[in-house]
Every structure is written in C-alpha cells, then in structure tokens.
Amino acid sequence: DVKVTQSSRYLVKRTGEKVFLECVQDMDHENMFWYRQDPGLGLRLIYFSYDVKMKEKGDIPEGYSVSREKKERFSLILESASTNQTSMYLCASRTGGYQIGQYFGPGTRLTVT
C-alpha cells in the first residue's frame, strides 16, 4: 500500500514564525503536491513538484515556498506565517502517469495565532 505521511497532524504557530511542513512518500513517486483545504473552497493547489529539485507554482503560491531535495520528501515552507494561513494542509503524491490518481497524506491542521 502507498503511504504518504505528514510530519504533524496538528500545529499551532505564532504570526511571523517560519513554519516547515514535511511530507514523505514511500512508493518512489515522481510527482508530489501541496494543497490547502478551507471550508467551502475545496482543495487549492499551492505548489507541485514533478521531479527532484523541480517545482511549479500552483494556484495560490503567495506566502509559500517548497523544497524537494530527495525524491521521497516534499517540504512546504511558510516564510512568515500569517493568520490567513490557518488551514488544513494536504500533501499528495503520484506516479508520472496521471491516470493513476493521487494518494493523499492525513493532513496537517495548522493554526496561526
């Protein structure tokens, strides 16, 4: 079974802090994604990576950056957390074939106070 893990289930940070969210997958998938999920808005793509050290902006990249130094790990960085970044963050991975679909991690609920 594919396993996608995220470093924290719940996280509370203060405004202005630098926040790291980590995602690890164990199936040698090429592609990895970061989404945020807010009530009434559905999942919105922040960044994705189609290979190591490669990244592409999604629909809402402002205030975020990412890092993919190893194939299995994709990190989301909030350089200076703000209250409007309070959300559920979901990581997903997949093989290069999009027909297979994405496998999601359990999510990290981030609260910025």
Next chain:
Amino acid sequence: KNQVEQSPQSLIILEGKNCTLQCNYTVSPFSNLRWYKQDTGRGPVSLTIMTFSENTKSNGRYTATLDADTKQSSLHITASQLSDSASYICVVTSGTYKYIFGTGTRLKVLA
C-alpha cells in the same frame, strides 16, 4: 473557467437507505473524473476513476456514473452504513497536472 460543482452541500440519511450525490463540471480538456471519500480530519481516499469513454464504475456499495455529453457525474451509495459518514469530493483531471476539485458533499448517516 474550469469548475466542478457538487450538490447537495450536505445530506442526512438513515442507515440502510440509498443516496445519490451529484457532480457537474465545466472542464476542458477533460482527462478523467474521480470520486474521493474524506473522513473528518483525514486525507481523501480514492473511490472510483472514470475516463471519457466509461459511463459506470462500481466499488462495492459505491457506483459512479459519468455522462460526458452533459458533463455530469453521480455517486450512488447503496445500503448506507454509519461508516459512510464523510465528505465526498468530485475531482476532474485536466491535462497532466491540473486537478479541479469540487467543494464536496458532506454526508451524515444516522442510526
């Protein structure tokens, strides 16, 4: 503008009853359509995937249909169980990397 709309927003049914969730989309180009189940506080889990040429796909008590002409899909749940309580998300893939997510239907099954 690419959009996926789901209805109803929420639904309450009694255990053992059937229900149908709707998904309408305006997405181009269309690659495939997938239904996910998301338990509260968890990541989505795939239930079914359908390509343009498929119009029905089943996974146990879940049956998805796709009408590519009208750009509508439905997810039918038979003999509902308490464990079916979750959000159900319709996702349309456009091209290789673009996923357009609906906002989901929240289903509550009561004993």
